[in-house]
Amino acid sequence: MSAKPFNDTFLKACRHEPTEHVPVWYMRQAGRYQPEYRAIRAKYSFFEMNYIPEVCAEVTRLPVEQLGVDAAILFADIMTPLKPIGVDVNIESGVGPVIANPVKTLSDVQRLGELDPESHVPYIMEAIKILRQQLSVPLIGFAGAPFTLASYIIEGGPSKHYHKTKAFMYTQPEAWQALMDKLGEMTIRYLKAQIGAGAQAVQVFDSWVGALNDEDYRTYIAPVMHRIFSALKETGVPTIYFGVGAGHLLKEWDRLPVDVVGLDWRTSIRTARELGVTKVLQGNLDPTLLLAPWDMLEAKAKAILDEGTKQPGYIFNLGHGVFPDAKVETLQKLTRFIHSYRRDS
Numbered sequence: 001m002s003a004k005p006f007n008d009t010f011l012k013a014c015r016h017e018p019t020e021h022v023p024v025w026y027m028r029q030a031g032r033y034q035p036e037y038r039a040i041r042a043k044y045s046f047f048e049m050n051y052i053p054e055v056c057a058e059v060t061r062l063p064v065e066q067l068g069v070d071a072a073i074l075f076a077d078i079m080t081p082l083k084p085i086g087v088d089v090n091i092e093s094g095v096g097p098v099i100a101n102p103v104k105t106l107s108d109v110q111r112l113g114e115l116d117p118e119s120h121v122p123y124i125m126e127a128i129k130i131l132r133q134q135l136s137v138p139l140i141g142f143a144g145a146p147f148t149l150a151s152y153i154i155e156g157g158p159s160k161h162y163h164k165t166k167a168f169m170y171t172q173p174e175a176w177q178a179l180m181d182k183l184g185e186m187t188i189r190y191l192k193a194q195i196g197a198g199a200q201a202v203q204v205f206d207s208w209v210g211a212l213n214d215e216d217y218r219t220y221i222a223p224v225m226h227r228i229f230s231a232l233k234e235t236g237v238p239t240i241y242f243g244v245g246a247g248h249l250l251k252e253w254d255r256l257p258v259d260v261v262g263l264d265w266r267t268s269i270r271t272a273r274e275l276g277v278t279k280v281l282q283g284n285l286d287p288t289l290l291l292a293p294w295d296m297l298e299a300k301a302k303a304i305l306d307e308g309t310k311q312p313g314y315i316f317n318l319g320h321g322v323f324p325d326a327k328v329e330t331l332q333k334l335t336r337f338i339h340s341y342r343r344d345s
């Protein structure tokens, strides 16, 4: 049991409530920039780290203890629930997810199974239960969103332009719909199971949905995202929606029953507010700035804090994940700076 009092700053911000300091956590706060992570990773494959709840919990706790952030994010991958439903995926270091049996047709979609979290990913629920005993900050669960998962399943790996994915969407509407239904249902089950096990907030990563224009987003994606966030609303646990290069979709996102919108580094908080986004905002320091001189990094972080804290309900984060070449010391210093920040007026 942790002796520290529980720090609920992050959860308060998710609920639009004022907080004494600005809560901060970092996407990819567990990863290769940490020597301790690299040492553990040297012993296991990515999914082995996932399968052993004690290892998963240790890697999840590492950045909380090392950086002093206000939330933990479960150590897993957006691909984790796809393996048990029949996607032959591997995580290759420096590449990302690689899929041996990409989906090409409706029958490929129909072959994908239904996720039963208790029997398919019991290790995830076990890791969450262990972490809830150990952590004195909230634990964020997460999942990939249907478009982003579909992009890996259809392309077979990382992609630049998502040609195959979009061609599939345009030319095989019935199969696309079936895939969205299946992945939407999987996401709901997976996140509800994480919440049932103790996750105190959930983030849905739609990293690559910015590849769609706003009309296609409305047609092909908004309905399934609506279904997911409506289903999660019943749990009362705060939800976060994040995407990269998705600034043009923010008006659509503001209509979803989601609590927090995660901004990538391209769209400023001011722009999001000017577009009329009313949700709690999370973000969005360009992660490359972690490599810049400290004075520049501090000035950019301060400018973001000045914008973000204009109203209650703001969470500091990076505008995408920490890169492997970031320094632990820089993230420690940044975290201290965020915590010491107070608005001038």
Ligand SMILES: Cc1c2[nH]c(c1CCC(=O)O)Cc1[nH]c(c(CCC(=O)O)c1C)Cc1[nH]c(c(CCC(=O)O)c1C)Cc1[nH]c(c(C)c1CCC(=O)O)C2
Residues within 6 Å of the ligand: 026, 027, 028, 029, 030, 031, 032, 041, 046, 073, 074, 075, 076, 077, 078, 079, 091, 092, 093, 094, 095, 096, 097, 142, 205, 207, 244, 321
């Ligand atoms: C698109 C996406 C993936 N995975 C994820 C996303 C959405 C976020 C984003 O846009 O970055 C989400 C993710 N992946 C991982 C986490 C763990 C929690 C955390 O943020 O600390 C989370 C939340 C661990 C991981 N997932 C991965 C690593 C690196 C694995 C290793 O040690 O080799 C980690 C720590 C692998 C992975 N998995 C994926 C990619 C692009 C990569 C990175 C490729 C690389 O740089 O090696 C798919």
